[in-house]
Structures are given as C-alpha cells and as structure tokens.
Amino acid sequence: MPTKRRGAQKDHRAAFGRQLRSLRLDRELSQEALAERSGLHRNYVGGVERGEINLSLDNIHAFAHGLAVDVRTLFHDDGAATRATQRAPRSR
Amino acid sequence: MPTKRRGAQKDHRAAFGRQLRSLRLDRELSQEALAERSGLHRNYVGGVERGEINLSLDNIHAFAHGLAVDVRTLFHDDGAATRATQRAPRSR
Numbered sequence: 001m002p003t004k005r006r007g008a009q010k011d012h013r014a015a016f017g018r019q020l021r022s023l024r025l026d027r028e029l030s031q032e033a034l035a036e037r038s039g040l041h042r043n044y045v046g047g048v049e050r051g052e053i054n055l056s057l058d059n060i061h062a063f064a065h066g067l068a069v070d071v072r073t074l075f076h077d078d079g080a081a082t083r084a085t086q087r088a089p090r091s092r
Numbered sequence: 093m094p095t096k097r098r099g100a101q102k103d104h105r106a107a108f109g110r111q112l113r114s115l116r117l118d119r120e121l122s123q124e125a126l127a128e129r130s131g132l133h134r135n136y137v138g139g140v141e142r143g144e145i146n147l148s149l150d151n152i153h154a155f156a157h158g159l160a161v162d163v164r165t166l167f168h169d170d171g172a173a174t175r176a177t178q179r180a181p182r183s184r
Contacts, residue, residue: 008157009150016149056146061104071104072164 014051019076021049023067038066106143111168113141115159130158 024034024045031049035042039062047053048063064071116126116137123141127134131154139145140155156163 009153012153012163013149054148054150056148057105057108057152058101058146060149060152061101065100070167072167075162075164075167 009054010051013054016055016074017049017051019074020045020063023069023073024049027067034063034066038062040066101146102143105146108147108166109141109143111166112137112155115161115165116141119159126155126158130154132158 024031029037031045032042035045038045038059040059044053044059048055048059060074061071064074067073116123121129123137124134127137130137130151132151136145136151140147140151152166153163156166159165
C-alpha cells in the first residue's frame with residue numbers, strides 16, 4: 001500500500017479517537033465508565049482515543065452501544081484526515 | 093460478553109457486508125475490481141460481503157476510498173441488527 005494511504009490510516013484512527021473522546025466527554029463519562037458500558041478494557045479505550053489502535057467493526061459497534069449512539073455518529077469527524085495536520089489538539 | 097451482544101456483532105458484520113455489496117453492485121464493480129481499488133484481496137472482499145469478517149477501521153476506510161464514498165455511507169444499513177432476523181436476504 002502506498003505511503004499516502006498509510007498516512008491516511010493514521011489520520012483516520014486519530015479522527016476516530018478524537019470523536020470517541022468528544023462523545024464520551026459530552027456524556028461526562030470517564031474512560032473506565034465507557035469501557036464498562038462497552039464491554040472493553042479502560043486501557044483499550046485510552047489507546048483508541050489516542051489513535052493508536054486499528055479497532056475492529058465489532059468494537060466500533062461496542063462503543064456505539066456503550067455511548068448509545070448510531071454507529072455513524074462515531075464517524076462524525078470523517079474528513080479530518082486531510083485537516084488533521086492543520087488543527088490544534090483538543091484541550092479537553 | 094453476553095450472548096445477546098455476540099449475536100448483535102454477527103448482525104453488524106452481516107449488515108456491513110450487505111451494504112458493501114450493494115454499493116459495489118450500484119457501481120457495477122466486480123469483487124476483484126473493488127479489491128483492486130481498495131488495496132485488498134478479492135477473497136477478503138467476498139468474506140466481508142458474506143459477513144464473515146470482523147474487519148478493521150483501516151480496512152473500512154480502504155473500502156470507503158475504493159468506493160469513493162464517505163465512510164458513514166458504509167454504515168447506511170445500521171439498525172439492521174434488530175431487523176435482520178425479520179428480513180429475507182437480498183437476491184442480488
């Protein structure tokens with residue numbers, strides 16, 4: 001796979017992580033609380049939020065279930081791949 | 093994880109596969125052509141379409157790239173988890 005696509009993958013993971021964190025904080029949930037609701041480990045939640053993990057479809061749906069949102073809501077930040085380098089990280 | 097959630101996972105995979113196939117056929121692409129565009133193997137495309145594979149975020153984005161759609165479009169059939177048992181399979 002070309003380098004360009006590989007860079008896009010990293011951006012996709014980071015965008016997913018930002019959106020997950022944003023939805024979690026909107027609900028005033030800790031990573032631990034979201035992990036509990038989603039049937040996943042707290043460290044895993046942290047890794048996903050930091051864009052470190054290439055998570056699976058099952059776990060994407062587990063997060064949607066844990067947050068009680070439509071799975072598409074988790075991809076709200078799509079398109080961030082091309083903007084990510086221009087943006088400051090969230091301070092929250 | 094409770095059995096109920098495990099059943100939902102299978103339905104999510106099947107719903108994703110149906111939507112992928114539907115988008116591919118709308119574009120009159122063979123599995124091989126979609127695989128080529130997405131940087132994935134043809135057999136893998138078939139497995140995803142049959143709902144057999146718990147694919148990763150990277151590969152979800154690879155399919156979105158290959159089909160030139162927003163990643164959310166791949167989840168159009170979301171909600172099928174609760175309806176899947178009531179529906180006849182697509183004949184296409």
